[in-house]
Amino acid sequence: MKRKIDLMVFDLDGTLAETGRDLARSINFMRRKLGLPNLSEEEIKSFVGDGVKELVVRSLGEKGELYDKAIEIFLDHYRSHLLDSTYLHPGVEECLEHFREKRKVVLSNKRQEFVEKIISAFNLQSYFVEIIGGDKCPFMKPNPRLVVPLLEKYSVHPERAVIIGDGINDILLAKRAGMISCAYLNGLTKREKLLDLKADYYCDSLREIKDFFL
Structure with missing residues (x-):
């Protein structure tokens, strides 16, 4: 039986778009500029999800004293290369179109x-009433205070709102806010970690979501 919802909240990295390779390339560019060896793409992807500061800190490891220079190098490079290899996951546009209303x-x-x-690069902006990045609010995922203003603004009860994401923080945020959680299993987070969180729904493609919700 499909569940009725009034608000859909989508993660970006690893959910709507596969961004891991461009992030990894910019991190390794940063490391080379600092005289450090490359990290594997998979290791860098495991650092994604808590914002750019944590991504850079984790990528520096024991070289945290280089942070100020590192963040500048990373941001300058990523700003120019964030679309080199990034692409939409299969089924994204079909899903968004199905739930256009x-x-x-x-x-x-x-x-x-x-x-x-x-x-904007993938012409998705018309599908969304709001686009919220990590530096737009005082809180970040998985802090439930991040979504309270959204629920209040659109007069939506938490149990009629779903968070769709590939990250641990997405599922934790949904649970802490009393919202429905839907984990995407083909993103940046290893599926075993997501399965351990016991989300309300799981999908291998965003196309499947239209079978879950009304």
Whole structure:
């Protein structure tokens, strides 16, 4: 039986778009500039999800004293290369079109300028009532205070709102806010970690979501 919803909240990195390779390339460019060896793409992808500061800190490891220079190098490079290899996941446009009449929001811990640039590059902005990056609000996922203003603004009860994401923070946010959680299993987070969280719904493609909700 399909569940009725009034608000859909989508993650960006690893959910709507596969952004991991461009992030990894910019991180490794940063590391090389600092005289550090490359990290594997998979390791860098495991650092994604808590915003750019944590991504850079984790990528520096024990070289945290280089942070100020590192963040500048990373941001300058990523700003120019964030669309080199990034692409939409299969089924994204089909899903968004199917739910065109529903209120939809992009909610990411990624910087606002980068979120907007990626959404605009794929002409998705018309599907969303709001696009919210990690530096637009005082809170970040999985803090439930991040979504309270959205629920209040659109007069939506938490149990009629769903968060769709590939990250641990997406599922934790939904649970802490009393919202429906839907985990996308083909993103940046290893599926075993997502399965352990016992989300309300799981999907291998965003196309499947139209079978879950009304």
